[in-house]
Amino acid sequence: MSRQRLIALLTAFAVALGLALLVPLASTASAAAGCVGAWSSSSVYTGGMSASYNSHNWQAKWWTQGETPGVAEVWADQGACGGGSTTPPSSGSFVVSEAQFNQMFPNRNSFYTYSGLTAALSAYPGFATTGSDTVKKQEAAAFLANVSHETGGLVYIVEQNTANYPHYCDATQPYGCPAGQSAYYGRGPIQLSWNFNYKAAGDALGIDLLHNPNLVQSDSAIAWKTGLWYWNTQSGPGTMTPHNAMVNGAGFGETIRSINGSIECNGGNPAQVQSRINAYQSFVSILGVPAGGNLSC
Incomplete structure (x- = not known):
C-alpha cells in the first residue's frame, strides 16, 4: 500500500473516532476576505480544507498532498484574499515606490506589474530588507538593473531568439523534459531557462514549473518570484549569490558575475557590463543613494 493511501485511510479512521492524527494538517478555516493558512507541499489536506x-x-x-493550487484540479479557487501570510506587502514597505518603478521602466510591458513584484517579495523576505537603508536600496537597484538589462527595460517576457528554444532541454536529468523539448526557453525578468532551473525554482517556490513552464510568462507574480529565486539562492558562474554580493559589500560587479560570468566579465563583453552598470547608476540615482564600489567585473 502506498504511503499516501495509508495516510488517507488513517485520516479517515481518525476522523471517525474524533481523534487528531499526527500528520501536518492544514487549517480548515473557510475561505473569507482574509488569506487562510499558507499552502504547504508537505501538508495533508482532506476535502473541504482550505489553504x-x-x-x-x-x-x-x-484528499491531497503536494499538489499545487491553481495547477492540480483537486483545488477549487475561492477567490482573491486580503490579509494573512500570502498577502502582498503594501507598496510602502518596499524600498522602491511605484512612482520610482515607473520612472525606471517607462516603456515596460504591462505584464511586469509593480503589484506582481510586491506580491513576489514574501517569497524572499531578506531581499531589499537586509542592512542599512542605503544597502537595501542598493540591492533593489542592483536587482532591477540586471532585470532591465535581461529584458530590454522590462519589455521582453520571453527569449526572442526562438532558434535557441530546443537547446534548453537536458534530457540526461532523471525527470527529463515533460513539458516538451522546446518548453524551457528563457522567460521572466531574469530569463529563467533550462529544465533543471525550472524544476529547482519550482521546487523552491512550491510551484510545478517543470510541468507548467508557461506560468512564468502568464503570471506576473510567479515571473517575479523566479527572478528573486535566482537572485537570492543561486551563485551561477560566480562565487556568491547576487543578494550576498550586495548585502556583504562585494559590489554590483559581483552580481554581474553571478548572472553571466565570463561571458561578460574579465573582458568577455565589456559593452554588456557597462550597460548593466549604467542602469544601476541610473536606478540608485532615482533612489537617492550612492552606487558604492566594485561596479565592474
Missing part, C-alpha cells in the same frame, strides 16, 4: 496560495484562497475537493 492560501498566490494571494488566493483554495479549497480541497478531496
Whole structure:
C-alpha cells in the first residue's frame, strides 16, 4: 500500500473516532476576505480544507498532498484574499515606490506589474530588507538593473531568439523534459531557462514549473518570484549569490558575475557590463543613494 493511501485511510479512521492524527494538517478555516493558512507541499489536506496560495484562497475537493493550487484540479479557487501570510506587502514597505518603478521602466510591458513584484517579495523576505537603508536600496537597484538589462527595460517576457528554444532541454536529468523539448526557453525578468532551473525554482517556490513552464510568462507574480529565486539562492558562474554580493559589500560587479560570468566579465563583453552598470547608476540615482564600489567585473 502506498504511503499516501495509508495516510488517507488513517485520516479517515481518525476522523471517525474524533481523534487528531499526527500528520501536518492544514487549517480548515473557510475561505473569507482574509488569506487562510499558507499552502504547504508537505501538508495533508482532506476535502473541504482550505489553504492560501498566490494571494488566493483554495479549497480541497478531496484528499491531497503536494499538489499545487491553481495547477492540480483537486483545488477549487475561492477567490482573491486580503490579509494573512500570502498577502502582498503594501507598496510602502518596499524600498522602491511605484512612482520610482515607473520612472525606471517607462516603456515596460504591462505584464511586469509593480503589484506582481510586491506580491513576489514574501517569497524572499531578506531581499531589499537586509542592512542599512542605503544597502537595501542598493540591492533593489542592483536587482532591477540586471532585470532591465535581461529584458530590454522590462519589455521582453520571453527569449526572442526562438532558434535557441530546443537547446534548453537536458534530457540526461532523471525527470527529463515533460513539458516538451522546446518548453524551457528563457522567460521572466531574469530569463529563467533550462529544465533543471525550472524544476529547482519550482521546487523552491512550491510551484510545478517543470510541468507548467508557461506560468512564468502568464503570471506576473510567479515571473517575479523566479527572478528573486535566482537572485537570492543561486551563485551561477560566480562565487556568491547576487543578494550576498550586495548585502556583504562585494559590489554590483559581483552580481554581474553571478548572472553571466565570463561571458561578460574579465573582458568577455565589456559593452554588456557597462550597460548593466549604467542602469544601476541610473536606478540608485532615482533612489537617492550612492552606487558604492566594485561596479565592474
